[in-house]
Amino acid sequence: MKKHNFSAGPCILPQEVFQKASQAVLDLDNSGLSILEISHRSKAFVEVMDKAQSLALEHLKLPKDEYQVLFLQGGASMQFIMSAFNLMQTKAAYLDTGAWSAKAVKEANLLGKVDVMASSKDKNYNYIPKDYEIPKDVDYFHCTSNNTIFGTQMKHFPKVDAPVVCDMSSDIFSRDIDFSYFDVIYAGAQKNMGPAGATLVAVKKSCLGKVDRKIPSMLDYQVHAAKDSMFNTPPVFSVYVSMLTLEWLKAQGGVKAIEKQNKAKADAMYAEIDRNPLFTGFAAKEDRSMMNATFNLTDESLKDKFNNLLVEAGVNGLNGHRSVGGYRASMYNALPLESVQVVVKAMQELEKQA
Amino acid sequence: MKKHNFSAGPCILPQEVFQKASQAVLDLDNSGLSILEISHRSKAFVEVMDKAQSLALEHLKLPKDEYQVLFLQGGASMQFIMSAFNLMQTKAAYLDTGAWSAKAVKEANLLGKVDVMASSKDKNYNYIPKDYEIPKDVDYFHCTSNNTIFGTQMKHFPKVDAPVVCDMSSDIFSRDIDFSYFDVIYAGAQKNMGPAGATLVAVKKSCLGKVDRKIPSMLDYQVHAAKDSMFNTPPVFSVYVSMLTLEWLKAQGGVKAIEKQNKAKADAMYAEIDRNPLFTGFAAKEDRSMMNATFNLTDESLKDKFNNLLVEAGVNGLNGHRSVGGYRASMYNALPLESVQVVVKAMQELEKQA
Ligand SMILES: Cc1ncc(COP(=O)(O)O)c(C=O)c1O
Numbered sequence: 001m002k003k004h005n006f007s008a009g010p011c012i013l014p015q016e017v018f019q020k021a022s023q024a025v026l027d028l029d030n031s032g033l034s035i036l037e038i039s040h041r042s043k044a045f046v047e048v049m050d051k052a053q054s055l056a057l058e059h060l061k062l063p064k065d066e067y068q069v070l071f072l073q074g075g076a077s078m079q080f081i082m083s084a085f086n087l088m089q090t091k092a093a094y095l096d097t098g099a100w101s102a103k104a105v106k107e108a109n110l111l112g113k114v115d116v117m118a119s120s121k122d123k124n125y126n127y128i129p130k131d132y133e134i135p136k137d138v139d140y141f142h143c144t145s146n147n148t149i150f151g152t153q154m155k156h157f158p159k160v161d162a163p164v165v166c167d168m169s170s171d172i173f174s175r176d177i178d179f180s181y182f183d184v185i186y187a188g189a190q191k192n193m194g195p196a197g198a199t200l201v202a203v204k205k206s207c208l209g210k211v212d213r214k215i216p217s218m219l220d221y222q223v224h225a226a227k228d229s230m231f232n233t234p235p236v237f238s239v240y241v242s243m244l245t246l247e248w249l250k251a252q253g254g255v256k257a258i259e260k261q262n263k264a265k266a267d268a269m270y271a272e273i274d275r276n277p278l279f280t281g282f283a284a285k286e287d288r289s290m291m292n293a294t295f296n297l298t299d300e301s302l303k304d305k306f307n308n309l310l311v312e313a314g315v316n317g318l319n320g321h322r323s324v325g326g327y328r329a330s331m332y333n334a335l336p337l338e339s340v341q342v343v344v345k346a347m348q349e350l351e352k353q354a
Numbered sequence: 355m356k357k358h359n360f361s362a363g364p365c366i367l368p369q370e371v372f373q374k375a376s377q378a379v380l381d382l383d384n385s386g387l388s389i390l391e392i393s394h395r396s397k398a399f400v401e402v403m404d405k406a407q408s409l410a411l412e413h414l415k416l417p418k419d420e421y422q423v424l425f426l427q428g429g430a431s432m433q434f435i436m437s438a439f440n441l442m443q444t445k446a447a448y449l450d451t452g453a454w455s456a457k458a459v460k461e462a463n464l465l466g467k468v469d470v471m472a473s474s475k476d477k478n479y480n481y482i483p484k485d486y487e488i489p490k491d492v493d494y495f496h497c498t499s500n501n502t503i504f505g506t507q508m509k510h511f512p513k514v515d516a517p518v519v520c521d522m523s524s525d526i527f528s529r530d531i532d533f534s535y536f537d538v539i540y541a542g543a544q545k546n547m548g549p550a551g552a553t554l555v556a557v558k559k560s561c562l563g564k565v566d567r568k569i570p571s572m573l574d575y576q577v578h579a580a581k582d583s584m585f586n587t588p589p590v591f592s593v594y595v596s597m598l599t600l601e602w603l604k605a606q607g608g609v610k611a612i613e614k615q616n617k618a619k620a621d622a623m624y625a626e627i628d629r630n631p632l633f634t635g636f637a638a639k640e641d642r643s644m645m646n647a648t649f650n651l652t653d654e655s656l657k658d659k660f661n662n663l664l665v666e667a668g669v670n671g672l673n674g675h676r677s678v679g680g681y682r683a684s685m686y687n688a689l690p691l692e693s694v695q696v697v698v699k700a701m702q703e704l705e706k707q708a
Pocket residue numbers: 009074075076077078100144146147148149167168169170188586587588
């Protein structure tokens with residue numbers, strides 16, 4: 001039975017992407033070669049890389065002459081230190097909205113002074129801090145647009161003079177915002193873009209080359225930019241599947257169209273969480289994430305009963321992260337509304353049975 | 355038509371691995387989920403990671419209590435700086451046997467003093483230097499066991515008191531040597547192990563934790579070791595396919611058995627290079643690589659004719675690297691002897707036609 005996959009990442013991708021990727025592992029476009037055995041310098045793969053990069057820029061509505069898209073390895077975690085290597089001269093401002101923000105702070109601390117503007121750690125990160133002001137003299141401001149673990153999402157971004165670096169791992173390509181506000185956007189592929197193993201970085205060229213330190217080649221955005229993400233062997237298959245997913249997104253009508261679908265899914269989910277007396281939402285309402293809905297049972301003794309209902313319905317990956325407990329419905333771009341309805345039905349069934 | 359794939363990496367993998375990987379992209383072991391959408395924390399993937407790690411140790415005959423196997427991202431190029439981050443206190447000894455060695459030297463230079471023991475750059479890296487002695491007071495000795503571009507391979511390793519770090523990207527799992535001589539072995543997956551996007555590191559635990567510097571988490575072997583390569587999201591699919599390839603290797607009889615096959619392929623290839631007056635080998639005979647045979651035409655005007663013969667025969671990826679020119683036959687573990695025979699036949703056909 002095909003599962004309803006709410007996994008927080010790696011996560012569901014479009015079914016037609018699975019089909020195409022599976023075929024390419026056997027034979028890429030009737031080339032007689034698997035996507036896994038072709039050279040990254042081959043014409044076929046250079047085209048894949050180009051297409052993936054230009055689709056990413058297109059979806060983010062970023063001008064090609066100002067921004068460069070890179071497909072790197074290492075995950076978003078590598079970007080915590082890599083972004084600091086490239087932009088930190090003396091000090092930077094960070095917003096602490098969750099476990100991932102906190103890890104970004106920790107790594108950047110190795111290379112300069114980190115000023116944490118505000119933190120929602122006092123309430124186990126169940127909200128987004130809003131009253132802070134970013135000093136003019138920082139090298140950059142770093143934030144996390146969507147907090148995967150806690151289910152909060154930034155709906156507004158502060159006025160800043162410095163470059164803005166954003167960890168968009170769990171909500172990139174999911175909503176129509178002004179991406180040109182950001183100078184560096186990074187995201188592990190394994191939510192809205194593709195399989196684990198590729199990391200997207202969209203970087204404004206004008207903010208690079210301003211630090212004095214010597215940067216190791218593999219951690220230097222300019223090195224990768226100069227070689228168009230081919231400084232060393234890229235994660236070929238993950239880039240290929242990312243390209244397929246970005247093509248799928250385009251066929252869906254792009255970010256604007258998918259945002260509508262994402263809103264419909266999130267609305268259905270949160271409506272039931274609020275309506276159903278057996279469930280309670282974790283995140284502050286105004287900061288709720290459209291990607292990850294976190295919620296708990298009001299009566300823990302119903303846990304086994306609810307889990308059984310979920311298993312029967314073929315629901316996978318709804319467990320909450322250990323630091324929040326309860327449940328987390330990750331509703332990334334490729335998750336159909338139907339899957340949300342299946343969970344809502346299980347919640348209603350629990351209410352009937354309880 | 356299925357190609358005879360001599361690509362230098364990414365490169366041919368076993369056909370049955372392509373089949374299994376293709377199926378898993380649709381549905382992993384009848385789980386109702388694609389290998390691309392499962393959580394890296396799922397039981398299914400934790401088992402894959404465990405199996406891949408223990409197979410790697412088994413093939414290298416390294417004791418589990420002394421060595422830890424990591425599956426990381428970033429490629430061998432990231433290991434140039436990562437190994438130095440973890441082992442360089444003040445100075446290290448490097449052997450310069452090719453373009454990749456030289457890049458390793460360049461990166462390590464950022465973190466300490468690099469003494470180049472010997473270099474074969476004087477003859478465009480067509481041999482392995484042998485007369486050098488490694489000082490006792492270095493933090494480690496770094497070498498490249500197989501020089502992918504130039505087609506040379508270390509047949510003997512020097513006596514060293516310091517820990518030995520080895521870039522084994524292009525000959526790991528291909529020959530039966532005493533791997534316990536090494537303290538850190540690293541290799542990009544994309545030759546003998548799997549698809550691009552995973553990097554194998556086998557590290558002797560006792561050589562870690564001896565430098566004073568603060569190491570960024572993602573570049574710290576101890577951080578990854580403590581989390582068993584799950585500090586952050588690993589490159590799930592590349593690790594899975596690596597596991598399949600290591601299983602295949604075991605079914606072939608392991609490293610000892612594959613070495614025999616590799617020797618047969620290399621012998622057939624070099625015999626024809628030497629016999630055929632139209633071709634000449636690039637590397638010094640005693641240092642010839644069993645993995646990458648580099649050779650040139652004695653008469654450049656035959657180039658188009660030979661290329662046509664190769665195309666007709668369905669041969670892919672035989673072009674030499676631009677720094678050597680001519681041809682490079684990469685004969686990794688999964689390449690069948692039959693493919694070598696096809697190239698040999700084309701070389702003989704050229705001789706007839708010329
Ligand atoms: C917001 C955010 N940042 C960073 C990460 C870490 O990503 P990776 O595992 O690719 O390093 C995650 C992982 O889920 C995440 O959700």
